[in-house]
Amino acid sequence: MNLPGTGAPACAAPRMGDAAREVQARGARASHVPGEAELWILILGDMIVFGLFFAIWGWNHATQPELFAWGGAQMNRALGLANTLVLITSSAAVASGLNLARLGRSHEARLSYAAAAALGCTFVVLKAIEYGQHIAAGADALGNSYFMYYFVFTGIHLLHVVVGITALLFVMQGCRRLQPGAPPAEGDVVFLESVGVFWHLVDLLWIVLFFLIYLVR
Amino acid sequence: MTDRIRSHWHALLPVFAVWTVLVAITQVSVLESARPASAYVLVAIAGLTALKVALVIFSYMEVSRAPLWLKAACVAWITIALGTVTVLMVFPQWSVALVNQGVSPLLAAHDNTSAEDDK
Numbered sequence: 001m002n003l004p005g006t007g008a009p010a011c012a013a014p015r016m017g018d019a020a021r022e023v024q025a026r027g028a029r030a031s032h033v034p035g036e037a038e039l040w041i042l043i044l045g046d047m048i049v050f051g052l053f054f055a056i057w058g059w060n061h062a063t064q065p066e067l068f069a070w071g072g073a074q075m076n077r078a079l080g081l082a083n084t085l086v087l088i089t090s091s092a093a094v095a096s097g098l099n100l101a102r103l104g105r106s107h108e109a110r111l112s113y114a115a116a117a118a119l120g121c122t123f124v125v126l127k128a129i130e131y132g133q134h135i136a137a138g139a140d141a142l143g144n145s146y147f148m149y150y151f152v153f154t155g156i157h158l159l160h161v162v163v164g165i166t167a168l169l170f171v172m173q174g175c176r177r178l179q180p181g182a183p184p185a186e187g188d189v190v191f192l193e194s195v196g197v198f199w200h201l202v203d204l205l206w207i208v209l210f211f212l213i214y215l216v217r
Numbered sequence: 218m219t220d221r222i223r224s225h226w227h228a229l230l231p232v233f234a235v236w237t238v239l240v241a242i243t244q245v246s247v248l249e250s251a252r253p254a255s256a257y258v259l260v261a262i263a264g265l266t267a268l269k270v271a272l273v274i275f276s277y278m279e280v281s282r283a284p285l286w287l288k289a290a291c292v293a294w295i296t297i298a299l300g301t302v303t304v305l306m307v308f309p310q311w312s313v314a315l316v317n318q319g320v321s322p323l324l325a326a327h328d329n330t331s332a333e334d335d336k
Contacts, residue, residue, distance in 0.1 A: 031284040044290055051298040058305030062312050077247075084243055092236035095277045099228035197278050204273045208298065211266040215250040216259060216306060 035194030071146030080214035090119035091203040106178035117168040167195045235276045263303040
């Protein structure tokens with residue numbers, strides 16, 4: 001069995017220079033769908049659904065400007081910004097983890113994924129604090145259309161975060177099985193890419209939600 | 218050891234560079250949103266948001282190396298999703314009037330059909 005893209009025997013322990021060249025070869029490969037191709041049906045479907053959510057938010061913003069101006073003023077922008085920075089950093093950790101795994105640095109990759117999962121948990125905690133603040137102030141999903149859409153859209157996003165954290169925990173377990181110093185098998189890379197793509201989806205959806213909920217006045 | 222450091226550097230530098238740009242754009246967006254509300258500010262923040270989303274998709278998701286159909290789908294999503302929201306927020310009355318103009322004939326047709334069914 002040969003390592004994909006190199007023609008080198010899998011039993012030969014590759015040097016780090018070989019691994020780096022392997023990464024470059026994979027990176028330079030044309031028309032490579034990241035992760036499982038079928039996963040993109042879910043990813044693009046999710047993007048379309050959230051696109052509709054964003055349009056619904058924009059429509060209600062256009063038809064009820066006073067309510068949405070009032071709702072925007074109730075938002076804790078510091079927590080929103082903190083959550084954005086947390087998710088951006090966790091995305092960077094996942095991208096680093098993938099690149100390190102491709103280099104055969106399984107231990108460092110595992111640490112990167114652990115950092116990403118910890119940051120995901122931080123997001124959940126910060127969101128719970130924010131929900132608690134709104135509920136303590138008497139705002140709930142049944143109060144008015146602003147808070148209904150706020151809780152529904154951010155709640156569905158939060159569900160994605162929890163699913164993503166679970167997937168990252170599986171990746172951390174998977175990294176234990178990778179052979180240190182050797183580039184992972186093609187199937188392992190596809191799995192890592194798939195989880196990465198999902199986690200970055202969670203990040204980019206939050207970036208738009210942050211714009212709509214916390215930045216627009 | 219040098220080779221190892223070099224390979225780490227090559228693998229992690231682009232990730233760190235994108236992270237730095239994403240954090241910088243986020244800070245600029247927050248500063249922009251603190252200015253008095255105007256159409257210019259809204260369009261500027263929407264543009265910065267689109268830039269961040271594009272960076273995540275094309276860099277972290279590695280869509281820049283994906284087939285053309287996937288790149289096109291992602292660009293279409295960014296344009297339609299953020300474009301729709303921005304138009305709705307910058308031109309609310311125009312957007313509502315436009316939608317009502319399109320929906321009114323449909324509602325009228327529906328009412329006529331319902332009335333005929335009742336007969």
